[in-house]
Amino acid sequence: MTIYDIIFYLFAAITVLSAFLVVTAKNIVHSAFYLLFTFFGVAGLYVLLGADFIAIVQIMVYVGGILILLLFGVMLTNKITSVEIKSGTIHVLPAVIGLGLFAAFVLSTMMTTKWKSNPAELPFTTVYDLGYILINEYVLIFELLGILLLIALIGAASIARKDKE
Amino acid sequence: MHQLLEEIFGSELIAIIIASSLPLIFITVLVIFAVLLERKVAGHMQDRLGPMRVGYHGILQTIADFFKLIQKEDIVADTTDKRFFNLAPVLVFAGSYAAYAALPFSSAYIGSRIDLGLFYIVAISSLVVAGILMAGWSSNNKYSLLGAMRSAAQIVSYEIPTVLVILSMVMISANFTVDGKGTLSLMEISEIQTSSFWNWFVLGGAGFSLSKFLLLPFTMAAFLIFLISSLAEVNRTPFDMPEAESELVAGYHTEYSGMKFAMFFLAEYANMFAVSAIAAAIFFGGYQSPIGYLGNSLGIEWLVPIEQFFWFSVKGVFFVFVQMWLRWTLPRVRVDQLMTICWKYLIPYAFVNLTIIGIISLI
Known part of the structure; x- marks a missing residue:
């Protein structure tokens, strides 16, 4: 067991544990805060896979953007925080069947897939190649996504805007 | 090292x-x-x-x-959310300490030689925002919550001009690398600005070419934008709305005492030095000496990294001093003024600056 294995299991444990806490927490703000650790753990896993750019984007977008917005939304809407969230168990039988099927599917995929087991190469930064691909091959999709985000931004602003009277 | x-x-x-x-x-x-x-x-x-x-x-x-x-006694009020109340100072300090992993203290010492150093620092500082929100919410105190909200809103908005300025400086760095690609590593950016203060990015980059003199006013403007928005990012006056004493007692750390308060204090000063060090690294040559090294002229090789560390700290501490200087000179802005400065002035200017620097770098 090398040091990287230990780091992998550490991040995996953080991700799984905090994801479990997100689901079981009674308070929705608690769930949001636990989500922080889930995102962080996933970013750590990306780093171990050699995807440095994706890892940092994960922190930047999910922790720095989405989580903060989520917290703002939850905190500013007072009625949501005081609502008791039901996290008990109902419909046990359908849930067991569904989960069992899903687990069987995941397990069979895990067993049958031929995993790449090459010795790990020295990680090399992916940012140049990613940038090159984005601006050359996928430039249309890239620009369309940009326009989509812009429209979402303008739409949000126009909904939030008070009517002039 | x-x-x-x-x-x-x-x-x-x-x-x-x-x-x-x-x-x-x-x-x-x-x-x-x-x-x-x-x-x-x-x-x-x-x-x-x-x-x-x-x-x-x-x-x-x-x-x-x-x-x-x-x-001091560690006072924890009865109605606080204990778990997150205790976690928040650690998270805030961890966020600001994590940024130090990519700061090049000298050519011999940098925490991690990742190629995305600048991007990493920008991203990891969002942990601080989450920690501040956690502190404000778990304190169960309206002043804390208001302070945390203001702080988060402020940091998130001022991140945009900061990142735009950083992006324009990365574009300039592409003019000087060997393979013509820009670099996000603070180490490489510092290496480009070597040997003399004439090569600093704030003066348009290395050499005596025409593009340097064309770039000079825009890099100066970029530095001003970065200075203003970095002040807002570390919640310093004139942007210290989150801790406005006259309105919010002490903002998000109102309920904290003893060592937990000290953690926030430590994180604040660590953040101040971190943004100063970034300003020093991307505009003022980082650890590079402005006048040459004593170690090189005397032929003592091990002296050079120590001198570089000295220059890095001096530049960083100088910008920390600038922050203090501004704190005791300027009055605090209002919340609406704060947002006006960011969205109506800094972001458009930063965009124009980015475009112009891009065009000049191309020709």
């Missing part, structure tokens, strides 16, 4: 642990020095003397304060 430590201790793990705790020692020394400096600067600007009792001209004041803080 890593190799040297590995040779001394004979184990990679111990070397890594020691190398990664070196910035902690640096921060501790810096904070002890910077808190005193802040009080002295404040005093002298207001025609007072500042702390004078402990040691010569009060130089031991911060150490005395530190011991006082250790002895």
